[in-house]
Amino acid sequence: MNHLTDEQFEDIMQGEVSPPAHLNRCKDCREHLVEKQAMAEKLRLAFRSVQADTALADRIRRQLNLTATVPQIAEHAERPWMHRLHRRLWSGLAAAAVLLAVLIPIGLYLTTASNASAAQAELVKIHQRNLKPHSEFYNSTDPEKLAEYFKNKLGFTPAFPCIGQGMSIRGCCVAHFRSRIVGSYVVDTPQGVISVIIVTDTPQSIGMTRMSEQTDHGHTFWSGSFARCNMVTVRLGDYSYCAVGEVPHEILAQLLSRLLP
Amino acid sequence: MADRSEFESIALEHLETVYRAAVALCGNRQDAEDLVQATFVKALERFDLFEAGTNCKAWLLQILRNTWIDRLRRQKFTEQALPIAEELIAEAPHRDETVWSNAQDLLENFSDQQVIKALSQLPDEQRLTLFLIDVEQFSQEQVAEITDVAVGTVKSRTSRARTALKKKLISYAKQMRLMGGEK
Numbered sequence: 001m002n003h004l005t006d007e008q009f010e011d012i013m014q015g016e017v018s019p020p021a022h023l024n025r026c027k028d029c030r031e032h033l034v035e036k037q038a039m040a041e042k043l044r045l046a047f048r049s050v051q052a053d054t055a056l057a058d059r060i061r062r063q064l065n066l067t068a069t070v071p072q073i074a075e076h077a078e079r080p081w082m083h084r085l086h087r088r089l090w091s092g093l094a095a096a097a098v099l100l101a102v103l104i105p106i107g108l109y110l111t112t113a114s115n116a117s118a119a120q121a122e123l124v125k126i127h128q129r130n131l132k133p134h135s136e137f138y139n140s141t142d143p144e145k146l147a148e149y150f151k152n153k154l155g156f157t158p159a160f161p162c163i164g165q166g167m168s169i170r171g172c173c174v175a176h177f178r179s180r181i182v183g184s185y186v187v188d189t190p191q192g193v194i195s196v197i198i199v200t201d202t203p204q205s206i207g208m209t210r211m212s213e214q215t216d217h218g219h220t221f222w223s224g225s226f227a228r229c230n231m232v233t234v235r236l237g238d239y240s241y242c243a244v245g246e247v248p249h250e251i252l253a254q255l256l257s258r259l260l261p
Numbered sequence: 262m263a264d265r266s267e268f269e270s271i272a273l274e275h276l277e278t279v280y281r282a283a284v285a286l287c288g289n290r291q292d293a294e295d296l297v298q299a300t301f302v303k304a305l306e307r308f309d310l311f312e313a314g315t316n317c318k319a320w321l322l323q324i325l326r327n328t329w330i331d332r333l334r335r336q337k338f339t340e341q342a343l344p345i346a347e348e349l350i351a352e353a354p355h356r357d358e359t360v361w362s363n364a365q366d367l368l369e370n371f372s373d374q375q376v377i378k379a380l381s382q383l384p385d386e387q388r389l390t391l392f393l394i395d396v397e398q399f400s401q402e403q404v405a406e407i408t409d410v411a412v413g414t415v416k417s418r419t420s421r422a423r424t425a426l427k428k429k430l431i432s433y434a435k436q437m438r439l440m441g442g443e444k
Contacts, residue, residue: 006420007413014394014401036423040395042368043426046376047396052280056294060273060301064265117302124295125335227295 004029009036059225063117119178119206120226126175127195127229127244130186139171146172146185154183158198159236161258166190187255194245194255203233203240211249219260223249232256268308272301275318278397279325285392286329288381296332300325319399323407326389333385370437371430379429383422390415391422 004012004022011017013036023030130137138149146169147157153174163169170193172185177199184197199206208222211232224231232252233242241259243252279300283293304311304324311320371379380388390408393399394415401419405412 007416010401010416010419016401035427038368039423039427039430042371042376043380043391043395044398046373046380047281047285047392049373050281050284050377052276052297053290053294056280056297057273057276059294060276060298061269063298063302064269064305121299121302125332128295129336227298228291 004032009033013037013040059227062225117207117226119201120224120231122177123197123206123231123242123244124226124229126177126182126184126197129175130173130184130195131193137171137173141169141171143169150183154181158183158185158196158239159241159259160185161187161196161255163187167255167258189247189251189255191251192245192247194243194247194252196255196259197242197244198239199242200238201240203235206233206240206242208233211253221253221256223253234259236260264308265305268305271311271317272304272308272321275321276301278318279321281396282322282325282389282392283329284377285380285388285396286325286385288378296325296329300328303328316403318397319403319407322393322397323409326408329385329389367434368430371433375433376430379426379433382429383425386410387418387422387425390418391426394419 002022003026004020008017008020009032012019012023012033019033023033138146140146140149143160143163146160149172151157160169161167167187167189170186170188172183174181174183175197176182177197178201180200182197182199184195187194187196203220203222206224208224208231211221211223219234219236222233224233228246229244230247230249230252231242231244232249233240234256235241236259241256243256245252276297280293280297283296283300284290287293287296300321304321307324311317380391383391386408390404393404393407394401399407401412401415404415408415410418
């Protein structure tokens, strides 16, 4: 007697085919089918308890709000006079020029916003990778050795924060950000682990929003969030120092303020 | 041109499904949330390519899968996800398996978390396929489209996933002393 094949079982479970007569005769196959169905049901029920945190939806909406001006611009573009202009588009080159003048900046804006989101995601990935032990991570708490490491790998020495009050540097690493090699170091703080990633991009170009007016030292803090991580960035010379971690923005800003001359 | 408000109304409606699929892939909530967020960002970028009236949920899950694979590649964990490696896993004919005579009763003993954990230990493509078939109840054709393989592969992959999941649960059952020396 030929038993049912795995493929036939799958088709039966999908309701693709009627159960073949063999099932009536074969207890073995019937039991297999019952078992498979029971497991499928158990799996389905197990995921009923899995629900996204409401904060996740908010975070995603916030993230998408990076392009929040788009609907406003689109709405503006679809005002009645624009509708009329659109209808007459075929009749005049001038109308086409107006439309292009509106659409091109929107397109550029969208591209920039999307790139900014991707940049923040990359920063968070670098931070997450820093948290897991891996062979490329250089373990050292000695700022001089870390400076030497960066000098060799990147050709420059970044600023390090004044350590103390429960803060210590764990080590550093180089990583890829926007297809370029960048440096980062990890700081243990009483509030949590923070990565400081040094990039050449400006805070605006990586989608950060202004967090504060200029400090006494003439610096401005910029902030962002991705997944569970918060980010604060400050521009020092030719580099942006991005502090990333699952800690409040204020703690990140506090750490970065220790970098300031 | 991506319309953000349209995107929110069409795509965000499927957040729960995308999130559950991410949990199935990642095995933990934190990574799942990160993956979901990255998926929606990518989806917005590509929203121009989405054809109105088609299955948005399947489209999002396709992006989720691709994002997940990109991450695995970047993290140099590809060996866990290579389809070839998966195909090479010896599959014992079901005749050699022991059937749980009391499958439903036995399964009652496992918590949701244990079942999800067992699923998360399966090879990447197997767990996504089984999740899409059993939990989201997609058709084999839809899963083939989402996972970019032939329908026949979906069937064999689902079957292998069931066998692998059962093995994981048997191992839990033994640890919980729900089973003795049964295979």
